Amino acid sequence: MTDTTKPRIAIGPCQYFWPRAHTLAFYERIGASAADSVYLGETVCAKRRELRPDDWIALGRELAAAGKEVVLSTLTLVEARSEMGMVRRMCLNGEFLVEANDMAAVQILREQGLPFTGGPFLNIYNSHALLALRDLGMRRWVMPLELDGATLRALLDAAGPQRPETEVFAHGRLPLAWSARCFTARHHDLPKDQCGLRCIDDPDGRPVNTREGERFLTINGIQTQSGRVHNLLPAWQKLAAAGADLLRLSPRIGETPDLADALARAMADDTTTTLTQDGDDCSGYWHGAAGMDRIPLP
Amino acid sequence: MxxxxxxxxxxxxxxxxxxxxxxxxxxxxxxxxxxxxxxxxxxxxxxxxxxxxxxxxxxxxxxxxxxxxxxxxxxxxxxxxxxxxxxxxxxxxxxxxxxxxxxxxxxxxxxxxxxxxxxxxxxxxxxxxxxxxxxxxxxxxxxxxxxxxxxxxxxxxxxxxxxxxxxxCIMAEGRCLLSSYATGESPNTAGACSPAGHVRWDETADGTLSSRLNGVLIDRFAAGEKAGYPTLCKGRFTVADRTDHTLEAPxxxxxxxxxxxxxxxxxxxxxxxxxxxxxxxxxxxxxxxxxxxxxxxxxxxxxxxxxxxxxxxxxxxxxxxxxxxxxxxxxx
Incomplete structure (x- = not known):
């Protein structure tokens, strides 16, 4: 794909734990939206089972019938053998491309000779890593969230034309860290093993403020996210020029389907005027600054 | 061993x-x-x-x-x-x-x-x-x-x-971007977490000591309370109505x-x-x-x-x- 082609719109895996009906309603809207690709699956916590792997695969069939490219996304932090079973089920689904979010998934896919896409936490920071994984079957990768635009361009130039497709996380709360500890359970004074799945009450995560009342982070089970919403959409032309073949929107329950449509309209008109930065958005990583910084775009 | x-x-x-x-x-x-x-x-x-x-x-x-x-x-x-x-x-x-x-x-x-x-x-x-x-x-x-x-x-x-x-480290190592989110420098990119160059200490007249990382308040210590380095996962923050070590205590x-x-x-x-x-x-x-x-x-x-x-x-x-x-x- 050349840099002048407009990027495709990808809906990343949902990071939150929503009730089943909300999840299905969300993806019904995504199915009717301008999104090109949809990543499905539980990537944060294996205990979240409103949808099980077979349910995600069934949902994938519906979205594929609606004309979407479907990718199944695997658990990011894999600790127990039972969790590996879930990863294996997704990897060996037999129908859809898989996003490997951990080297364990890469290994399972490689052993089967299956192509894969590499998630943002495979830590590909240079062209040598990119090409090594390409040679093992990686046909697409998601840039590490903390890399900047100039580094992406340099990395892709060094990789040459036979590189995998590039996806850039362009909108949503940034997944920043993964832990053995569940912070939502800790907040509710519950042991992780008896957490009561309380994260289902937080469809957009639970805000963490400094003691000066500044929104700093977000807790979402074992995951810690940015407090601010990372938003590079007004700079979509710059992302495309830097080599982004796909722009990832990370699901937010009320917002993402409309945002996908707004982005598609802006790209069709070759404009950015309809895409705006909110006062609480951040964009620092793209400019090589602190991720939380708000730097005007485009 | x-x-x-x-x-x-x-x-x-x-x-x-x-x-x-x-x-x-x-x-x-x-x-x-x-x-x-x-x-x-x-x-x-x-x-x-x-x-x-x-x-x-x-x-x-x-x-x-x-x-x-x-x-x-x-x-x-x-x-x-x-x-x-x-x-x-x-x-x-x-x-x-x-x-x-x-x-x-x-x-x-x-x-x-x-x-x-x-x-x-x-x-x-x-x-x-x-x-x-x-x-x-x-x-x-x-x-x-x-x-x-x-x-x-x-x-x-x-x-x-x-x-x-x-x-x-309470986060999976190599997969923690908290430090670069706050400062632009992370263990993966710069080999440092919560780097010292971004740390600032403020003391008010009543002896309250605040530790900041790139301006973000990580913790605040009453006069006489033992103050630790502002490693950001070990700060005290507010979630809903609770202020404590949200992620981990020192x-x-x-x-x-x-x-x-x-x-x-x-x-x-x-x-x-x-x-x-x-x-x-x-x-x-x-x-x-x-x-x-x-x-x-x-x-x-x-x-x-x-x-x-x-x-x-x-x-x-x-x-x-x-x-x-x-x-x-x-x-x-």
Whole structure:
């Protein structure tokens, strides 16, 4: 794909734990939206089972019938053998491309000779890593969230034309860290093993403020996210020029389907005027600054 | 079971030798390693001398090149691998797939250890790094329970090293961007977490002390309250109506109690965290662990940590507290 082609719109895996009906309603809207690709699956916590792997695969069939490219996304932090079973089920689904979010998934896919896409936490920071994984079957990768635009361009130039497709996380709360500890359970004074799945009450995560009342982070089970919403959409032309073949929107329950449509309209008109930065958005990583910084775009 | 000690300079390395280290891990004085702190680490010449000294005592030296190389830094990171080979280290600790590939291809006989930053938490991930990059050993992340460590050890294709004592990362290492979110610099990119250059302390008239990282309030201490470094995962924040240590309190990992289980599981090496620590700290901690490991190897069934040992380690810990961390399900 050349840099002048407009990027495709990808809906990343949902990071939150929503009730089943909300999840299905969300993806019904995504199915009717301008999104090109949809990543499905539980990537944060294996205990979240409103949808099980077979349910995600069934949902994938519906979205594929609606004309979407479907990718199944695997658990990011894999600790127990039972969790590996879930990863294996997704990897060996037999129908859809898989996003490997951990080297364990890469290994399972490689052993089967299956192509894969590499998630943002495979830590590909240079062209040598990119090409090594390409040679093992990686046909697409998601840039590490903390890399900047100039580094992406340099990395892709060094990789040459036979590189995998590039996806850039362009909108949503940034997944920043993964832990053995569940912070939502800790907040509710519950042991992780008896957490009561309380994260289902937080469809957009639970805000963490400094003691000066500044929104700093977000807790979402074992995951810690940015407090601010990372938003590079007004700079979509710059992302495309830097080599982004796909722009990832990370699901937010009320917002993402409309945002996908707004982005598609802006790209069709070759404009950015309809895409705006909110006062609480951040964009620092793209400019090589602190991720939380708000730097005007485009 | 091997005792792997940190050294941030030649004095610390000498102390580690004297205190019973089997192996010492080091870094070069730049961002190629995950303890890139001002005034710390080795020049190639210093490292060459220290390697000679260690080898004279039968002690092995490892070099950590365990940050991630970006395109503009690739030649520099690759040259760190070249230097490791030229200096004759006993192994190189890597995380970056690109560097692992380079090292495996260029120096097949230089043993490669997967850094904790490589975040391998399963047998499948270990097989990946073993099959493609020929790693000899992996350092397991501090996110696994004891039962999970035992399960992995039963089927691991490589030697395993686990953390025994020191500062506790509560996030999966190599997958934590909290520091770059707040400051632009992370362990992966800059070899530093919550870097000192971004720290600011403010004191108000009533004696309240605030610690900030790039302007973000990480913690606030009343007059007389013991104040700790603003590592951002150990700050006090507000969630709903609660203000406390939302992620983790200042505390250190201490697994002295688990030594027999780790030994029986077949763990090859116990690692002490702390290349940034003083020679005095390393002397005390290494001595405790040397004695504990020796007692455990002599009579694992009779082993129990001595109260004096635990007290000495607690006194050297963050917030004077220790924890079993993720090894214990109750911590999780």
């Amino acid at each position: 091997e005792l792997v000690c940190p050294a941030g300079n030649a004095t610390a390395l000498r102390v580690a030798i004297e205190s019973g280290a089997d192996t010492i891990y080091t870094g070069l004085s730049d961002a190629t390693n995950a303890r890139h702190f001002p005034g710390l680490n080795f020049s190639p010449d210093q490292l060459a001398q220290s390697i000679t000294e260690a080898h004279g005592h039968g002690v092995r030296v490892l070099l950590a090149v365990n940050t991630y190389a970006q395109p503009q830094g690739w030649d520099h990171w690759r040259s760190a691998v070249d230097q490791a080979a030229a200096l004759g280290v006993d192994g190189i600790i890597l995380a970056d797939i690109g560097l692992l590939e380079y090292a495996a291809r260029t120096y097949p006989d230089l043993p490669r250890h997967l850094s904790v930053q490589g975040s391998a938490t399963s047998v499948e991930a270990l097989r990946f790094y073993h099959e493609y990059f020929g790693i000899r050993r992996a350092v397991l992340p501090r996110v696994l329970s004891l039962a999970q460590v035992q399960q992995i050890a039963a089927d691991a294709p490589v030697e395993l090293e686990v953390f025994g004592f020191g500062s506790l 505390t250190s990992l201490n697994t002295l109690d688990l030594l027999p289980e780790l030994h029986r599981a077949g763990i090859t090496a116990i690692k002490l965290e702390g290349r940034q620590r003083s020679p005095g700290y390393i002397r005390q901690v290494a001595a405790v662990w040397r004695q504990a490991i020796d007692r455990c190897l002599t009579a694992p069934d009779a082993y129990a940590p001595e109260p004096g040992e635990k007290a000495r380690l607690s006194a050297l810990s963050e917030g004077s507290q220790t924890t079993l961390g993720a090894y214990s399900r109750s911590w999780q």
